[in-house]
Amino acid sequence: MTVGIVSYGAYIPRYRIKTEEIAKVWGGDAEILKNGLKVYEKSVPDVDEDAATIAVSAARNAVNRVGLDATRIGAVYTGSESHPYAVKPTSTIVAEAVGATPEMTAADFEFACKAGSAAVQVCMGLVGSGMIDIGLAIGADVSQGAPNDALEYTAAAGGAAFVIGNKESELIAIIEDTYSFTTDTPDFWRRESQHYPSHGGRFTGDPGYFRHVTSGAKGLLKKMGTKPEDYDYAVFHQPNGKFPERAAQMLGFTKEQIKPGLVVPRLGNTYSGSCLMGIAATLDIAKPGDRIFATAYGSGAGSDAFSIRVTDNIEKYRGKVPTVEELLADPIYLDYGKYAHHKGKINFG
Structure with missing residues (x-):
């Protein structure tokens, strides 16, 4: 049976910090870091954004791209290593937000940076077996990096959602x-x-x-x-x-x-x-x-x-929702202090 992508959507916060701003605070060599990592700036979540809100925004873009009837979604799986709750699924929040509940299944995935692709594979299996009509697979994170750790120069925020189905007349890929x-x-x-x-x-x-x-x-x-x-x-x-x-x-x-x-x-x-x-x-x-x-x-x-x-x-579906390039455009740059506030790096005890 043919299985593929019915729709997709992405979400990236507008806030950014340049890697040279981080290097300036910790005494790193900005040019060496930029040339070594080839990362010049990174996205930063707003103070009220987390993996769940990012997953919801990406999922809504995927649903809206093709005007999907969300009640057809039989499974929602969100992959992340920064789920906001240790015990409480992100995927039920997403499912409710896009209108997929209640006749569906949901679960959260974790496998570092490939939890989202694992969710895609599971949706492929469920759709291919005929157990569900279509599935929604998401990878979303507000990734963490300790202050002055190498990860701090790259750990960013954003997510992408893919609707998986098997009706060839609906598949964009x-x-x-x-x-x-x-x-x-x-x-x-x-x-x-x-x-x-x-x-x-x-x-x-x-x-x-x-x-x-x-x-x-x-x-x-x-x-x-x-x-x-x-x-x-x-x-x-x-x-x-x-x-x-x-x-x-x-x-x-x-x-x-x-x-x-x-x-x-x-x-x-x-x-x-x-x-x-x-x-x-x-x-x-x-x-x-x-x-x-x-x-x-x-x-x-x-x-x-x-x-x-x-x-x-x-x-058929060009221009329906923002492209990744459009989401990267028009950033709002933060200094390190505001970045630390957005990321919750400041501990007030």
């Missing part, structure tokens, strides 16, 4: 296949009640990100019998601007293929929304017949790879 690669590689973690995550520094690179992204991507290419040159675009998880460029080079994809989806230099790492945001940005400019190769990565560690083919239907 077909998900041709998917493949996952998973091991127990503890490169990044946060225990209950800890405010900020810990990470293995350089250990998160080769044994974490690059092993899993390249293995997941190669696995899907082998499974499908395709090559990098068979695709018009490619998206890889974006913890910074440097890693996806290197991963693409290792796999044989070009800079031109990854350019449309490489939004991290102006956005930062939206964690569970990262790869999905790149796919959304690519769909914003893709034409019917274009093929997109995407690989999400989550520390801990695992990768989910997807092969996507755009259909003629995508042209």
Whole structure:
């Protein structure tokens, strides 16, 4: 059975902080940081925004893009590593906000930065089996980075939502296949009640990100019998601007293929929304017949790879909701003090 994307939507807060502003406070070398990370500014949530409000905004954009009857949604799954409640699902909030309740199922997912892509895979399975009509998969985060930690320069806020279905007349893109690669590689973690995550520094690179992204991507290419040159675009998880460029080079994809989806230099790492945001940005400019190769990565560690083919239907829904590029435009810049207030980094006891 054909399964694919019925609609998608994204949301990015307007607030930003430049990485040089963070470096100025902590005495870092702004030029070295910018050239090393290739992240020049990052999104910051407003004081009343969290992963739930971001997920709701992205989901509403996905529903509104195609004028979807939300009562058709049989499942809502939200992937995040910054769910606002330890015990209380984000997904029920989203489902109620878009009008999908009550005859549906919902759950929250966690798998570091690939919880959103895992939600997509589960919706694919439920839709493909005929258990539900359509499903809503979301990746949304207000990611954390401790003051003066390397993560603080990249940890951002944003999310993307995808409606998954199987009626070919509705699909704006077909998900041709998917493949996952998973091991127990503890490169990044946060225990209950800890405010900020810990990470293995350089250990998160080769044994974490690059092993899993390249293995997941190669696995899907082998499974499908395709090559990098068979695709018009490619998206890889974006913890910074440097890693996806290197991963693409290792796999044989070009800079031109990854350019449309490489939004991290102006956005930062939206964690569970990262790869999905790149796919959304690519769909914003893709034409019917274009093929997109995407690989999400989550520390801990695992990768989910997807092969996507755009259909003629995508042209019907241009301009209905903001594109990723439009969401990145017209930012409001904060100094470090206001940024710390927005992020709740100031503890008044």
